[in-house]
Structure formats: structure tokens, C-alpha cells
Amino acid sequence: MRGGGLKLYAILYLAFLYAPIVLLPLFAFNDGTIIAFPLQGFTLGWFAALLETPALHEATLNSLIIAVSVALLATSLGLFAARAATRYRFPGKPGILGFIMLPLVLPEVIVAISLLAVLMQLGLDSGLWTIILGHTLLCMPFSIAILQGSFANMDQSLEEAAIDLGETPVSTFRLVTLPLVLPGIIASLLICFTISLDEFIIAFFLSGNEPTLPVYLWGQLRFPARLPVVMALGTILVALSVLLLVVAEIFRRRGLRRAGLEDTGGFL
Secondary structure, three states: OOHHHHHHHHHHHHHHHHHHHHHHHHHHHHHHOOOOOOOEOOOOOOHHHHHHHHOOOOOHHHHHHHHHHHHHHHHHHHHHHHHHHHHEEEEEEEEHHHHHHHHHHOOOOHHHHHHHHHHHHOOOOOOHHHHHHHHHHHHHHHHHHHHHHHHHOOOOHHHHHHHHHOOOHHHHHHHHHHHHHHHHHHHHHHHHHHHHHHHHHHHHOOOOOOOOHHHHHHHOOOHHHHHHHHHHHHHHHHHHHHHHHHHHHHHHHEEEEOOOOOOOOOOO
């Protein structure tokens, strides 16, 4: 009975969580501006309207620039932090790692307001670069968590053997370590890209006059006639996010198989 109740709770929870996402494409293909049942017909016109909106194109370009920059920056910093966390001992290590992972538990609105206050005190203008810094701060803990697993699953004796055979620490990292943790690096890049592309709160506070795609979508919600176009764009974003997560999970599992370890669960 207890197991059946837990299963029912899980089903209801997932239904409540994902039902709006299921409804999103239904209204995106609906030939009508009113978001309500019954549906009025099938159309691709709302997706075609996306190609005729210059402001949308600019916001999309901004989001792509930010997401690519954040993915590269957060993964690079996460690679060094994860390497230090799994291979070295140093004073204050638990406290330093806990401080780095703090954005995982802090409310995003607190992080956004704090960053905005710092920028105002320094007299700096908001823009794409401020969003990149904020998103990097947010994405680094995810990158470190992924790459720590990759380093922890790698046999350290392989690095020791390479050094014994005459390789330098730099060449050992490039020729031995990097190929073994490459699936984790790719997974980190994809996860950070997805998080940055979808993030709204930090971008809302720090975007200035250069809105990202989520901020642009928020602005369009004030106009009821634009809602079907927003839902069409939301459908594309959901599909892209799911695709990136699936690819990241594939690379994560490939890394575990290469290391000869059992998969105990991941993104999917």
C-alpha cells in the first residue's frame, strides 16, 4: 500500500510539473489568438511569424552569445576547480569548495540583486558582459559537479604511469587526463549552455538595454495577441533544451562506460 501511494504521488507530481509543457505545443499550432479549448485548427503561421520579428532575432543572438561564452568560461573554470578538488589537498579545501558551490542553494533573485548592487556601486553599466559574469557564477557549480565525477572515476595510476614514462605534468594532462574526462567536459558545456540560454532572473536584472530571449518573452506577455507567437518560440526552446540534455546524458554515460563504472543515475 505504501509503495502504491508513493507511485501515485510521483505520477501526480510529474503530471502537475509537465502538463503545462505538454499544452505549450498544442496552442503553438492552434489557429487562434485565444489560449483556450476547443482548438480552432492547425497552423504553422505562428512559427513563420518568428522569422518576421527583428527584436526577437536580436534577443536570440544575445542569448546565443551569452550561452556560448558562459559554457566555455564556466567549463574552463570548473575543470580547474574539479581537478584541484579531486587530486590535491590544501588548507580550507572543504570551505572553499562549499563557497564555490553556494550558488546552487542561494535564491537566484538574491544573487541577481547582489550583483546589480555591486555594479551600481562600481558605476558600471549593465550589458551582455554582466549577464555572462552572472551566468558563469550560476553555472560553475553544475560544471564542477559534473567534472568532479569524471575526475573521480578516472584511474589516477594512469597519470602516474605517464609521468614515470617521462611525460611532464602538462603533457600528461593533455595526452592522458583530458581525453579521459572529455565526455564530462562535453556534458558540462551542454548543461551550462542550456542553463544560460533558459535563465531569466539574473538576465532580467542585469540585461540593461540588451535583453536576452527569456527577457524578451517576458516582455511579450503584456500583449495578448502575441501569446501564440510566444508559445511557438517556447516550444522550440523546450525541444532544444531536451535535445541538449539528451546529448549531455549520452556523453556522461559514455564516460562511465569508458571508465568501466556502473551507472547510478544522472540527468535523465
